Amino acid sequence: MSTKEKKIRVLIAKPGLDSHDRGAKVVARALRDAGMEVIYTGLRQTPEQIVETALQEDVDVIGLSILSGAHTTLFPKIMQQLKKKGLTNVLVFAGGIIPQEDVPALKKTGIKEVFGPGTPTTTLVDFVRNHFSKSR
Amino acid sequence: MTESASVQQLVQAVLRGEKRAIAKTISIIENNEPEARKIVSLIYPKTGRAHIIGITGPAGVGKSTLVEKLAKEIRKQRKSVGIVAVDPTSPFSGGAFLGDRVRMQDLSLDEGVYIRSMATRNGFGGLSRATKDAAHVLDAAGKDIVIVETVGAGQSEVEVIKVAQTVVVVLAPGLGDDIQAIKAGQMEIGDIFVVNKADRENADKAVSDIRTMLEMNTEEKGWKPPVLKITALTGEGVNKLWENIEKHRAYIKTGALHQQRRANAEMELIEALKQKITDSIIREMRQKGQWIEVTEKILARQTDPYTAADNLLKQRLKAPDKSQPEGG
Numbered sequence: 001m002s003t004k005e006k007k008i009r010v011l012i013a014k015p016g017l018d019s020h021d022r023g024a025k026v027v028a029r030a031l032r033d034a035g036m037e038v039i040y041t042g043l044r045q046t047p048e049q050i051v052e053t054a055l056q057e058d059v060d061v062i063g064l065s066i067l068s069g070a071h072t073t074l075f076p077k078i079m080q081q082l083k084k085k086g087l088t089n090v091l092v093f094a095g096g097i098i099p100q101e102d103v104p105a106l107k108k109t110g111i112k113e114v115f116g117p118g119t120p121t122t123t124l125v126d127f128v129r130n131h132f133s134k135s136r
Numbered sequence: 137m138t139e140s141a142s143v144q145q146l147v148q149a150v151l152r153g154e155k156r157a158i159a160k161t162i163s164i165i166e167n168n169e170p171e172a173r174k175i176v177s178l179i180y181p182k183t184g185r186a187h188i189i190g191i192t193g194p195a196g197v198g199k200s201t202l203v204e205k206l207a208k209e210i211r212k213q214r215k216s217v218g219i220v221a222v223d224p225t226s227p228f229s230g231g232a233f234l235g236d237r238v239r240m241q242d243l244s245l246d247e248g249v250y251i252r253s254m255a256t257r258n259g260f261g262g263l264s265r266a267t268k269d270a271a272h273v274l275d276a277a278g279k280d281i282v283i284v285e286t287v288g289a290g291q292s293e294v295e296v297i298k299v300a301q302t303v304v305v306v307l308a309p310g311l312g313d314d315i316q317a318i319k320a321g322q323m324e325i326g327d328i329f330v331v332n333k334a335d336r337e338n339a340d341k342a343v344s345d346i347r348t349m350l351e352m353n354t355e356e357k358g359w360k361p362p363v364l365k366i367t368a369l370t371g372e373g374v375n376k377l378w379e380n381i382e383k384h385r386a387y388i389k390t391g392a393l394h395q396q397r398r399a400n401a402e403m404e405l406i407e408a409l410k411q412k413i414t415d416s417i418i419r420e421m422r423q424k425g426q427w428i429e430v431t432e433k434i435l436a437r438q439t440d441p442y443t444a445a446d447n448l449l450k451q452r453l454k455a456p457d458k459s460q461p462e463g464g
Contacts, residue, residue, distance in 0.1 A: 006167045007230070007255070032231035037255050042238035049244045053237065056251055058159035086156065 008036040008132060010061040013050045014043050015074040023096060023117075024065040030121035031063075031128065047077040055085055061128055064111075066096040071106065079109040091131050095119070143171050147178045153277045155250060161273050162252055166266040176269055179276045184397075186218070186275035187385050188282045190300030192262060192322060195288020197308040198332040200239035202368040202377075203285050207243055209371075209378045210281050216248040218274030221285040222263055225255040232256075236285060250274060261295030262286035265411075268299045268404070289322065297325050298403045301396065302384045304377070306330045307346065309338040323349055326361050327384050330377060334365035359387050417452060 012028045014021055021043055028038045039057050041049070054062055062082075064075065075094065082090060094106065095115040103114045113127060149157030161179075165172045191199050191206075200221065207217045221236035232255035243249045252270060259265045263286055274282045286296050297303055305326035323346075331342045346363045362380050366373035388396060421427040430448070433439045439447075 006169075007232075007257075009163075028233060032226065032233045033229045035230040037225075037232045037234060039234045039253050040238060041244070042241060045241075046245075049241070052244055053251075055155055056159055057253055058163045 008061060008128065009057065009059045010036050010038045010063060010128070011050070011054050011057060011059040012038055012040050012063045012065065013045050013053070014041075014065050015045050015047060015050060015078065016066055016068045016070045017044060018066065018068040019043055020067055021065070023067075024063075026121065027063055027065070027095065027124060030125055034125040034129070036061075036128070047074060047081055050078055051081040051085055051087070054082070054087055054090060059090060060132070061091045061093070064092065064094045064096075066094065066098070069097070071096070071098055072102055075106055075111060076109045079111065083110075091128070093124075093127065095124075140174070143174050143178070147175060150179065150273060150277050151182060158250060158273060158277050159252075162254075162266070162270045165269045165273070166254065166257070166264070168266075176272070179269075179272055182276040183272045184275070186271075186279050186282045187302065187381075188271055188275070188284060188300045189381060190284050190286065190296035190303040191306060192286040192289050192293065192296050192303065192325075193306035193330075194308075194311065197288075197306045197311075198368045199285050199288075199306050200236045202306060202330065202332060202366065202374070203236075203283055204240040204243055205368050205371045205374040206377060207240075207249055207283065209374050211246065211248055214248075215280035216278065217250070218271070218277070218279035218282040219243075219249065219251045219285065220254060220267055220270045220274070220282070221251065222254050222256060222259075222267055222287050224287045225257050225264075250277075250279065256287060259295075262289040262293030263295045263299065271299055294321055294325050298400055298407075301388060302327050302381050304328045304330055304381070306332050307342060308333045309336045309342045311342065327359065328377065328380050329361055329363045331363065331365050332368050334373065335367045335370075339365055358392065359384065417448060420452075421448065 010031050012024050014024055024040070028040050032038050039053070039059065041053055050062070064078065066074065071094065079092065082088065082092070092111050093113045093115065094111050098106070098114050098116065106114060112131070115124060146157055146161060150161050161175060164175060191203055193199055203219060203221070207219060210217050219240070221234070223232055223234045223236060225232045234253035234255060236253055237244070237251060240251060243251060254264050254267060254270060256264045259267065263284070267284060271282050271284055284296060284299055286293060303325050305322050307329065309331060329346050331339055331346070333339070343363050343365060350361055350363070364373060364376050364380065366377060368374065418427070421430070430444050434441055434444060
């Protein structure tokens with residue numbers, strides 16, 4: 001593959017009903033500054049909307065941000081539907097307010113990593129970059 | 137499976153309108169992957185059916201919001217819609233923040249709508265290099281209407297006329313001097329003008345400013361661009377926009393369309409030639425190691441970019457490709 005013009009495409013999505021997206025925007029900005037193409041869809045997205053957007057935009061990565069506590073219901077739904085649509089190669093990570101004890105179950109659904117508050121953006125950028133330097 | 141068989145399969149899936157295939161195909165073209173040329177050549181004969189609408193105008197006038205409302209209006213007629221929304225690539229990081237979908241949330245689960253966000257990458261004039269081909273892919277995939285939304289554009293971002301059959305220039309009240317500023321570029325390309333945010337003060341003034349500008353047009357054309365007042369946020373007036381797009385479509389069908397398509401075909405050929413020639417010269421220079429050498433000379437002010445380009449071109453014309461037959 002000629003990789004010269006290939007960019008990593010990332011969907012930053014906020015599932016559920018919370019109305020704060022500063023964290024999501026900070027992450028979006030950091031990934032943009034790292035040379036990635038970041039698609040942001042705004043607040044209150046359903047799992048269906050997120051998966052459909054990921055499909056149409058042919059993204060390589062999905063970052064899910066959630067503060068409302070609904071991650072244990074919404075995230076597995078998203079992961080199931082990704083599988084159903086055949087989007088199994090997409091790297092999914094999550095961030096926001098997610099208790100440590102929930103993390104193992106979320107990872108079992110296919111979410112690669114969960115980042116808590118205070119994570120330096122460089123950690124995120126490295127995480128995404130490393131994933132693709134290995135697989136490409 | 138051989139590569140060309142998989143390309144054939146992919147293109148067949150695009151022609152059936154399969155979303156995953158459309159998504160992959162646009163990525164391949166956008167990334168200029170090796171199969172891109174082949175795919176474009178297979179898809180091209182299947183295009184020309186969709187009506188392509190270009191939406192352009194300065195940043196912040198409400199283009200994305202208008203696109204969402206227009207798409208909804210079109211869906212009322214049970215026509216399918218493809219949208220290509222372009223946002224700028226950062227010249228510093230090469231990354232991009234593509235936020236047009238924020239205003240198009242209501243469309244994301246409509247089976248009859250396909251939205252693709254694109255960054256300008258190395259494109260110019262308000263579009264990316266692959267925008268036109270992405271519109272072609274959506275056309276071939278059977279979308280009745282394709283909407284191309286440019287980046288927030290000012291004077292010289294007029295590339296959209298090479299892609300779209302109907303160009304809508306969107307402005308807003310209070311741009312005042314900006315209307316003056318854009319009269320040389322964008323004011324010349326609009327088939328339809330929209331004054332969005334018409335619920336704001338001075339909307340009528342903006343309309344009459346644009347009308348005055350259009351009156352001054354000395355060139356006699358069969359189509360007089362209408363100027364419409366719209367409030368995209370509430371959807372007020374969007375039906376008038378669709379009516380006028382249909383009128384314009386009917387108008388160009390009377391003959392102007394053929395002329396326009398011919399001009400577009402010519403421009404597409406010129407673009408393709410430019411790209412081929414530039415790519416081949418750069419490749420050769422890199423192979424011979426000249427690229428760095430010449431760059432360094434320009435950097436050291438020993439020559440200027442134009443002289444350097446002249447010399448390179450002369451060299452190349454003197455030493456034609458050995459594989460090519462002589463003469464001609």
